[in-house]
Amino acid sequence: MSLWAVAPLLGLFTAMQTSLVGGIAVGPARPQLIVVWVVCWAVVRGRGEAMPWAILGGLLLDLVSAGPPGAHLLALALVTYAADLGHRFMQGSTILFAAVAVLAGSVAYGGVIVGINALVGSGVDPAGTLVAQVLPAAAYNLVLLVPIFYIQRRVDRRFPANVLPEW
């Protein structure tokens, strides 16, 4: 699926992440729309298609964030690249595989953001933030996974990719 077709959607998700998500947060747990969307697409279509989305999504998040510039780009790119590593051992895309990828990816994403903030001396408490924000956000992302994965599977079947698998 063309990045240009998805770019407005990522822009919409970015706006929602900064405004709508606060209204549906459960305590410190805030879902991460772009992380779930991009990681799921890496599971469904592979990292080759998902990486451009990760780069654009990461840049958009960096633009609306007050944190260190480049942090979201780096975190999302690393997580997306690693998201379909499981395909070395398992073929196909199942909701279970996606759930593991989203959960692990969310924790890793939060960990990278926290780590970068700690490195630049922004005053974020690494351990406290990991426990209080990153882990609850990862759990909330699993809830988002269900509708997003369903939608992406439908899109994948409706608009199949033309590139042959590596394996």
Add this chain to the structure above:
Amino acid sequence: MRRGSQLRATSYLLAAVALAIVLLSVGQSLRIEAVRGAAQTVFEPLQAVFAAAGDGLGGFFGSIASIGGAEDENRRLRQQVGDLQRRLDSLEALRATDAQLRASLELRDSLNIHTVAAEVIGTDPDGMAQTITIHAGSGRGLKVGMAVLGQRGLVGRIVAAQRSSSQVRLISDPALPVNVVTSTDHVGGTLKVSQAHLLMEIPGSPIDLKIPTGEVLVTSGLGGNFPKGIPVAEVVKFEYKPAEVIQSGEVAPLDDLAHLEYVLVDMDFVPELAG
């Protein structure tokens, strides 16, 4: 299932890592804040729409929970209860907003300052940076460095202002220390964030200093970053430790910084140090 190429993905990753390293290293010197300001101008209309939708969604979830408890009623009565509950939640949300605005206006009147009211339309995407976006900017006279108030006291300071939106760094951000004094004895200190806790640090305090729980802290005006006399926080716990050179006590902001909906910007204060 078909997949993209490994080589292409790796190339993208290397490009992303390189770009991220460049941004992290020299982002500030590349005037990233100007780019962020331009991006904020683009996103601001969407944020305003979604902020309103977000408030509505919170009420909708509450309605669902309360509807689930009505098990013994028939379908028609349950539907009526649901409709009435949604209307009630909507009215409750309006009443809460009205109460917030009235409290903010009372604070403004008590401080005798001119203010501009603004709705909070955005927060940091991860919630890690303690900043909010408000729906008012340079077009309404807001400037970098102006103090921002909630319902009960100071909540932060404007750090960036676009035409119709501004970014506010909250007092819960470690990058925004606030010089304060106790409202009764005028003991001076600084509010700082340490390991996610808001503390008041008092260097060179009197011996056997006692600060009761509930003591309100107000801005001292020292440093010129904030106007003097604005309530900021209250003391939660203070214990004098003779061996410590700098005494510290745990404090709590007067406003719920995680659930700000409307704020007031103090238009009378001209900051000495902006940003």
